[in-house]
Amino acid sequence: MKKIILCCILSTISISSFSQETDLEILRNYQSVNLYKGNIQKDSLKTKNTIILKNDTLVVVSSKNKDVFNLSYGEINDNLLKEYKNIVFGNEEKRNNYSYKKYEIKLWNSPINLFFHKKVPKYLKQELTSLINEINTNIDSVQINIVNKKEASNYFIYITNSKNKEELHPNINTKRSISYNLQSNGLNHIYSGVLRINLESIYNKEEQIIKLKRLFIGSLGIFHLSDSLKCNNFLSSCYTVNKNLTKMDIDLINFHYKNKFDQKVNLNKFEKIISAYIEKNEFTDNVIIKL
Amino acid sequence: MIHKTDIKISIIILFCLICKLSFSQDSTNISVRMMHYMKLNEYKKLHGNLTKEDSLSLKFQDSDTLVLLTKDKLPNSIKVPYEQRDSIFLDLYTDVVFNKNKSTENIKMKYWKEDIKLFFDKSVDKDLKKELLEFAKSISSKIDSLTIYEVKERTASNFFIYEINENSDYKFEPRIKKWNGSGYYINWDGRQRLYQCNLEINRMQLFNKKLLHNKVKQTFFKALGQFYVIEKLDCTSLFSNCYKGSDQISSIDIELLKYHYSYGICKGTDLETFEEQHKIAKELLEKANHHLEYYYND
Numbered sequence: 001m002k003k004i005i006l007c008c009i010l011s012t013i014s015i016s017s018f019s020q021e022t023d024l025e026i027l028r029n030y031q032s033v034n035l036y037k038g039n040i041q042k043d044s045l046k047t048k049n050t051i052i053l054k055n056d057t058l059v060v061v062s063s064k065n066k067d068v069f070n071l072s073y074g075e076i077n078d079n080l081l082k083e084y085k086n087i088v089f090g091n092e093e094k095r096n097n098y099s100y101k102k103y104e105i106k107l108w109n110s111p112i113n114l115f116f117h118k119k120v121p122k123y124l125k126q127e128l129t130s131l132i133n134e135i136n137t138n139i140d141s142v143q144i145n146i147v148n149k150k151e152a153s154n155y156f157i158y159i160t161n162s163k164n165k166e167e168l169h170p171n172i173n174t175k176r177s178i179s180y181n182l183q184s185n186g187l188n189h190i191y192s193g194v195l196r197i198n199l200e201s202i203y204n205k206e207e208q209i210i211k212l213k214r215l216f217i218g219s220l221g222i223f224h225l226s227d228s229l230k231c232n233n234f235l236s237s238c239y240t241v242n243k244n245l246t247k248m249d250i251d252l253i254n255f256h257y258k259n260k261f262d263q264k265v266n267l268n269k270f271e272k273i274i275s276a277y278i279e280k281n282e283f284t285d286n287v288i289i290k291l
Numbered sequence: 292m293i294h295k296t297d298i299k300i301s302i303i304i305l306f307c308l309i310c311k312l313s314f315s316q317d318s319t320n321i322s323v324r325m326m327h328y329m330k331l332n333e334y335k336k337l338h339g340n341l342t343k344e345d346s347l348s349l350k351f352q353d354s355d356t357l358v359l360l361t362k363d364k365l366p367n368s369i370k371v372p373y374e375q376r377d378s379i380f381l382d383l384y385t386d387v388v389f390n391k392n393k394s395t396e397n398i399k400m401k402y403w404k405e406d407i408k409l410f411f412d413k414s415v416d417k418d419l420k421k422e423l424l425e426f427a428k429s430i431s432s433k434i435d436s437l438t439i440y441e442v443k444e445r446t447a448s449n450f451f452i453y454e455i456n457e458n459s460d461y462k463f464e465p466r467i468k469k470w471n472g473s474g475y476y477i478n479w480d481g482r483q484r485l486y487q488c489n490l491e492i493n494r495m496q497l498f499n500k501k502l503l504h505n506k507v508k509q510t511f512f513k514a515l516g517q518f519y520v521i522e523k524l525d526c527t528s529l530f531s532n533c534y535k536g537s538d539q540i541s542s543i544d545i546e547l548l549k550y551h552y553s554y555g556i557c558k559g560t561d562l563e564t565f566e567e568q569h570k571i572a573k574e575l576l577e578k579a580n581h582h583l584e585y586y587y588n589d
Contacts, residue, residue, distance in 0.1 A: 027525040030543040051380045051543070058543055062525065113499075151500040169495055171471065183471040183497065186522060186532020192471075192497055263522065 024066040025049055027262060033057040064262050071277050072258050072285040081274070083248070084255055086226040087235050089267040105265045106182070106222050107257060109189035111143040115153035121199075127209045128157075128216060131245065135217075138250045141257035142220060154192045155219075157212075161200045169194045177201035178211050180219045188264050193219055206241045217249065221256050327365060328357035338364060366586045373572050373583035374555025381569060383523060384547055387530050389562040390519040399561045401517040402551060404484045406438040410448030414459035415492065419504060423452070426508050430515070433545055436552045437515070449487050450514075456494040464489040472497030473510040477517060483559035488514050505536035512544075516551050 028049060033056070051058040086092065090100040114132070116125055132144045147153050156169075172194060173179040180195040195215060202208050217223065217234045225237035233246045265273070276289045328350060334341075341358065348359035376384075385391040389398045409427065411420050424441060431439040442448045453463050467474040467489070478487040490510060497503045512518070512529045520532040527537040529544045550556065557568060572583055 026522045027531075028523055029525040029527060030541065032542050049379050051546075052377050053380075053546060056542070058546070066522075115498075150498050154499045154502065156498060171496055185526075185534075186520060187526075189533065192499060192502060 025060070025063045026066050028060045028063040030058040031061045033059050066263060067291040069259075069261070069273055069289045069291070071273070071287045071289055073255070073274075073277060073283070073287075074258070074285070075283050076274070076278060080248075080251055080255060083226055083229060083235075084252055085267070085270075086228065087223045087252060088221070088256070089270075090224050091227045091237075095267070101266070103222075103224075103266065104188055105256075105261060105270065106184050106188045106190055107260065108142065108191075108220065109187075109260060110154070110191060111145060112155050112193075113145050113147045113153045114155045114157065115147055115150050117156070117158035119159050120157055121159075123205065124197075124208060124212060128212060131213050131216070134245050135220075135253075138245070139253050139257065142253065156194045158194070158196050160196050160198050169196065172196055178215055180215055182219060182222060186264075187262050189260070190221075195219060210239075210241050210243055214243070217245075217253075220253060223252075223256075327360040329360055331356040331358055334358045368586045370584045370586060371554040374550070374553055375572070375576065376550065380546070380550075383521070383530075383543070384550060385562060385565065386521045386523065387518045387547060388516065388551065389565070391562060393519075397561050397563075399483045399559055400551075400565070401479050401483045401485050402558055403437060403486075403515065405449060405486060406440065407450050407515075408440065408442045408448045409450045409452060410442055410445045412445075412451070412453035412463070414454040414456065414461075415452055416454060416456075416494070418500075419454075419492065419507065420452075422504055423507060423511060427511065429540065430512075430548070433540075434549055434552050436554070437548075450490070451488070452490045452492065454492040454494060460495075462491070464491060467491045472503055472506040475510055475514045477514055479517075485514075485517065490514060501536070505534060508536070509534045515548065 025048065030051065047059075049060050049063075082092075088105055089095060089103045090097075094100055129146065132146070135142060136144055150156065158169075169181060172181045177198040178196070180193060182190045182193040184190045195212075197208065197212055199208060202211060214234050218225075223235055226233075226235055227237050229236035229238075229248065230246075231238040231240050232243055234243055234249050235252060236243075272291055273289060276291060277287060280287060280289065329337075331341075331349075334345075344361070345358050350357040350359065382391075388400050390396075407427075409424070427439040431437060445451065451463065453459075453461075455462060464476050466476045471493075473490070473492050475488055475490040477485055477489075479485045490507075492503070492507050494503060497506055509520075509529050513520070518530060520534075521530055522532055524531040524543065526533040526535040528534065528541050530547065557564070560568070575583060
């Protein structure tokens with residue numbers, strides 16, 4: 001009898017500790033148990049976070065755990081990691097600034113379909129298109145297409161001049177001669193963007209081309225410009241017209257797109273994830289990390 | 292001989308049984324008198340000291356003194372049965388309605404009491420209007436106490452929808468800010484009843500057709516109860532912070548919305564009251580398995 005009571009107590013304890021964990025299960029997909037039975041075998045049925053209704057039961061078919069990460073960073077190069085933090089979370093010496101603390105990893109989770117406004121000059125289009133081709137061939141997880149219908153696009157580039165009082169896109173910073181605005185969801189996945197360039201305040205053609213390219217690359221992940229990178233990199237804060245897509249640029253963007261996080265990741269969390277990853281010392285694909 | 296008497300007796304018994312059966316069929320109309328009792332100390336708090344009549348009908352149960360409530364002492368409102376839900380469901384519900392764990396404000400549950408009468412401004416794209424109307428109708432057909440339909444005049448509506456695009460840039464509701472593609476501004480009264488809403492569709496901000504349609508649908512859905520989006524549900528749910536559109540409204544969304552508009556919960560309460568009520572109800576149900584009822588004040 002005593003044993004039975006002990007068992008009961010133990011099982012209630014384990015149940016209560018389970019219920020405390022529920023908060024960490026995010027992105028749950030609920031399905032009616034009747035539908036679920038037909039499609040998937042019974043033994044894979046999860047009971048956690050099941051909702052019992054009067055005439056139905058909703059089971060979690062898929063979900064993510066908030067403290068578990070599936071990482072595929074491969075070998076980690078210290079210099080690359082340092083530069084990566086500079087471009088995503090801001091340069092090291094400025095990071096104590098309050099406004100820098102809100103920076104989080106953001107990336108496109110769908111192909112970028114670019115549409116040019118009809119007033120964008122041909123030379124700008126051509127220059128950007130050649131950069132896009134370079135990106136498409138060198139960076140696996142970013143795909144950029146140029147489309148000719150605005151309603152099918154999710155990235156819009158237009159030009160403006162000083163006389164334009166009415167801005168086409170209301171969310172954009174109008175004080176800057178060139179700027180972009182990106183929209184992202186609660187998982188920090190970018191799904192739409194616009195870029196505007198003022199050809200009156202940036203009148204030099206070479207400057208127009210370089211600034212457009214630089215900002216477009218920046219908009220692949222809301223990248224900051226690094227103070228410590230060499231001048232020929234697009235992601236360097238130093239300005240020159242002699243810039244091209246360097247190996248460093250490619251490595252940084254590739255590193256950025258190696259993992260698509262399903263939650264918001266700030267510097268603090270990123271450092272925890274990375275140190276756990278390095279500690280595990282596996283450096284292959286799909287390394288599971290639990291924080 | 293003995294056999295014969297035995298048969299006789301059994302026949303008599305059979306008759307008796309038949310009689311009894313037919314009798315019991317007659318007496319189905321049982322009249323039940325409901326008596327409502329209240330604990331003495333609680334009664335004194337509400338109605339003051341006992342009258343002579345009250346003291347005549349006192350009852351003692353366990354160690355409590357119970358006072359019989361006369362008709363005039365009962366609340367003058369409709370009784371609705373308490374709807375029991377499991378803690379996981381309630382956890383999701385408190386997240387989407389009260390923004391639990393995230394908000395420090397004292398948020399109160401808000402709902403539409405009147406029918407929602409949609410009026411579309413002529414600026415709204417036809418395809419989008421059609422899709423949104425179908426969406427609204429499918430919700431309306433699934434939720435009993437939520438009725439949504441289109442009206443032909445703005446003056447007769449309480450839900451105004453307009454679009455900003457290249458041909459039409461008039462912003463009817465300047466208080467809508469910071470939104471990306473679609474936003475709403477909603478009014479409610481002191482009893483937390485939503486009564487008027489303006490919804491903006493901004494094609495200048497979100498020009499991709501599919502993305503915009505999904506965005507507008509989610510915004511419209513949120514305006515049905517001033518809902519918050521959460522991370523616990525995946526991107527097929529209208530309550531998720533990453534809604535990507537889906538062919539059908541997911542079963543969990545319907546269930547949460549149904550619960551929001553059911554009579555089995557108190558309307559317009561804050562989180563504290565909501566949790567307190569559920570705690571009491573749960574304790575009572577565990578203790579005695581009673582049939583619980585709310586007094587629904589209209």
